[in-house]
Amino acid sequence: MPTQNVALGDDDAVRKKGEAIYQAACVECHGKAGEGVPEFYPDPLLGDATIGELTELIADTMPEEDPDTCVDDDAAAVSAYIHHAFYSEAAQVRNRPPRIRLARLTGEQLRQSLAGLYGSFDSSPWAEKSGGIKGIYFQGSRWDKKKIKLERTDPVIDFDFGHVGPSKEKGIDPSEFYIHWSGSLLANQTGRYEIIVRSTCSFVMDFGRDGREFVNNHVQSEGRTEFRQTLNLTGGRAYMFKIDFFQRKRKTEQPPATISLSWVPPGGVEEIVPASNLLPSWMPATLALQTKLPPDDRSYGYERGTAVNRQWDESTTNAAIEFSQYAISELWPHYERRHRKDSDENRARLRGFARELVSTAFRGKLSDAQQKVYIDHPIDQTPDDSEAIKTICLMALKSPRFLYPTLDFDQSESQRVANRLALVMYDSLPSDRWLQKLIEQNKLTTEKQISEAAWKMNGDFRLKAKTQAFLHEWLELTHSVDVSKDQKKFPGFDERIIADLRASLDAFLDDVVWSETSDYRELVNADWTITNERLAKFYGDKWIPADDHAVGLTRSVADTQTRMGVLSHPLLMANLSYHQTTSPIHRGVFLYRKTLGRTLRPPNAAFSPLNPDLHPKLTTRQRVSLQTDEVSCQVCHSKINTLGFALENFDPVGRFRITDNDQPVDASGSYVNRQGETTRFDGPRELAQYLATSSDAHRAFVDSCFEHFVKQPAAAYGADTLDRLTRQFQQDNFNIRQLIINIAVTVAKQTQASK
Structure with missing residues (x-):
């Protein structure tokens, strides 16, 4: 059972006495407001120890030259004053209320936003159960509907057909057949992936978009059976791909037909791409940014877009140039085909394309002045369409209107709400068609409408990836963590x-979070x-x-x-x-800081x-x-x-x-909690039972979740925000998905209030 530590008086009279002692004996080393004195104690007096714990510490150790001079009631009075004046979390918020800080896009937000901008020219992605890739098996060496012998969902691509072929029972001649696999590859986390195809036969692979060639072994290279490509993929994005695999008749001896699709995910080892990362449908085309981005500031325990320096400036310029290349080669031709029946007087189609691109990047409708600056002027001054698109991309994607998503320019209420929802839930911009429709209809103005929109985002692959990244951060685990051990002591831990x-x-983590109860x-x-x-x-x-x-x-x-x-x-x-x-x-330290949220x-x-x-x-x-x-x-x-x-x-x-x-x-x-109660446990099970019911643990989890999803401190949205969200979390039976929704709605409502 918890036992209550003795907390001595903390009323006004006691604090007044403590202030007098502090000013006389402590200011020289700790500063007037506990800010610290460089030559003595440079660290500020901040923390979350109870008054009782502070009293014990002061009585035992302060002042250093003669600890016996401040004990008993004097120590209690000083601790009461310090705790109330500047030490406790409540005092810190009271003395220096946190504000929503101006922040640029983090690296992940930049990747997701550019992928969202690219995808806005196609249909919106949808949630789909993973489990394999669609395969169509033909007799012969080309696509012919009349010669389709077999259609099925293959859980993975890892086949050794030998000289027997895919299926004699279906009438497929093993000496000549063609297989078309199509679907999507889902990246669970952002990072560097190596994609590996091994094949004894000819094949062609597109990746990311139909026609975006990834590997071309249509004319089989003599003796070459392994093909590797390394690229950055963005977590929560599903990349469409297709493989056309050919076994052709030969005059010489025919090799056995084999093919496999493997990868090396970030921090992992080579493996066959598992069924859980394969979707049988073609997801909308997307962009995987390859530009190297500098790491973001993590001094507060979560990624923040605060550092603005030459490295960041150069990387965003390179990212804009990379995006412009895809806009020129893929987005613009696709847009032109869709609008080929529209009038093109005064290059109207190009202006329409540019307007759609820039307004999506700016997260809102363009004013007449913006239309002239970002669209009309570059097009009027640049006769070459490709050069005009490149200029427009650079101007738009280097603009504060794109790079600083928390700036609320002249936008409608629904637009601002949608911007915040997309940023919190996806790290992206509101490019999905259904969300754009809600903006146009101004149907994001009530808490019910905002909550319903947030729930519609729930279950999206992008949210799943961001949630997994949050849990990795909460557990202080990333794909770069080195957990190797002494092989002599722990053989087999390879x-x-x-x-x-x-x-x-x-x-x-997936099983728990995405279960019904979460x-x-x-x-x-x-x-x-x-x-x-x-x-x-x-x-x-x-x-x-x-x-x-x-x-x-x-x-x-x-x-x-x-x-x-x-x-x-x-x-x-x-x-x-x-x-x-x-x-x-x-x-x-991990349990105290991360799991219980203490300092x-x-x-x-x-x-x-x-x-x-x-x-x-x-x-x-x-x-x-x-x-x-x-x-x-x-x-x-x-x-x-x-x-x-x-x-x-x-x-x-x-x-x-x-x-x-x-x-x-x-x-x-x-463990002594924030209220000074001591709980004792014997072994991991009792510790687990305590953490499941501990208010400190609940509050710490909510706080970490808020900071990861919002990139701002909870107190910046109101002094009671963290406590309110924690109470709601407890009332909602500790539903993690509902917590994320509540956080997103809190941020969106704050946007309304700041109108």
């Missing part, structure tokens, strides 16, 4: 296992995970599939003793460990763990306790260690253990 763990984690408590408290045969062999019986007949990634058997949802997943446990040993400190001051000096060889008989817990038992260390490690020790049942590769160095694992721990 790159293949690590790739499986990444796939397992992402599948688990329950946060399941995220941190589930007694199951996602496994496969290789993971079960490495991690043991608790990882065997629940269904004996399942193939590939599937749900594991339940385990109420050793499993605690995503927080005990081996990928996370391995990331929060050293090369040879666990790290209760890293695990404790810790930076360490006084660089921390190096004690070498286990110096204390060969100690467990990791005993070794960490020995190193951090000094009073100065315990200020933070009394909070960190007691959380990290609760995960000591998981070794450096995330396997459950009951002994460490031949001694029983002590996984007991505790």
Whole structure:
């Protein structure tokens, strides 16, 4: 049961007494408002410790030259004053209310916005269940409807037809046949992908748009059977592709017919492109920006578009030039064909194309003055259509109206709401046809209309990718994280296992978030995970599939003793460990900061763990306790260690253990919440149960979610925004998807209020 720490008085009289003591004894080192003094204590006095915790700290350590001079009621009075005046979160918001900061597009927002701008000239993408690619099998070596022998959805492209061919039963001659595969490839996350096609026969592959050639092996290269292309793909985007595969009759000996489609996803290893990333339909054509963009500022724990420098300026110019090339070669010809019956007097078609492009990029209708500057003048001064389009693209895509999406220029209320919804939900601009229609009809003015529009966005691949990126950020896991371990101590923990763990984690996150309940408590408290045969062999019986007949990634058997949802997943446990040993400190810091949303001051000096060889008989817990038992260390490690020790049942590769160095694992721990209540737990299950019900954990999750989706602090939308969203989250049975909707609606409504 929680126990209440003693919090001494904090009324006006006590705070007044504390102020007098602070001004007399503390100002010289900490500043008048706790801002810090460079030569003594440069860090400001900010945090979320309770008054009781501050009282204990002051009584034990302050002032440094004579700690015994400020104890008991004096220490309590000073802590009450500091907490109220400038230390606590409420005081920080009161003294310096956060504002919605002017921000440019982040790198991801730029990629998504340009993809949305490109896609606005086609139909809108739609949600579709993945599971394979459409294949049409012909007798003969060309497309002939009369010679179609077989149509089916192939789960993957990985075939060895040998000399037998696809199907003798369907009348397909193995010496001469043609297969047309078409569909879309879904990228789960933004990053660098290597696409690999291996084929013993001729083939041609288009990617991203019909006619955009990716690999041309129509005239088969002698002895060449492997083709690789590396490119950037944007998360949540589905890229249409087709493969035309030919087995032709030959006078010489015919090779066996084989073909496979593989990839190396960001941070992964080569694998056959799985069915979960294949769609049997052609999604609308899209753009995958290849321009290298500089990393965004992450000093606040989430990506912010704040840095404006030469590198960013050059990269946005290069991105605009790259987009203009696609606009000239693909968008403009497509637009011309659609409007070939329209009058072209005074280059009217080009002006219509440019108007559609620029108004979409600017997220609103153009004024007469903008029409003249961005469209009429470049076209009038440039007789060559391609050069005019390039100039228009550069002018529009370098404009603040495109690069600074939070600037509310002269736009209708529905337009501003749509802009915010698209930015929060998709990191993009409102290019979808159905959303444009709502703008035109001015049907985004009430909370009900805004909420309905946000729910219509729910389930879109772009939102799924952004949600997965948020959860990776919340877990401090990215595709570049190195979780390799000492192979002598952990044989078999290789790159293949690590790739499986990444796939397992992402599948688990998807299963929880996109289930009917979308329950946060399941995220941190589930007694199951996602496994496969290789993971079960490495991690043991608790990882065997629940269904004996399942193939590939599937749900594991339940385990109420050793499993605690995503927080005990081996990928996370391995990331929060050293090369040879666990790290209760890293695990404790993660739980305290990310999962529970608390603040810790930076360490006084660089921390190096004690070498286990110096204390060969100690467990990791005993070794960490020995190193951090000094009073100065315990200020933070009394909070960190007691959380990290609760995960000591998981070794450096995330396997459950009951002994460490031949001694029983002590996984007991505790936590003091924001209200000063102490909760004790013994082992990971009790910790999981606490995190599922902890208001601190709920608030931290909501805060992280808001910052990731909005790129602004929640308090900038009102001092009570975070608390209100947290209460709503709890009332909605911790539904993660509903939380995202509530955040999007909050931002859209703020846009209305700022009109």
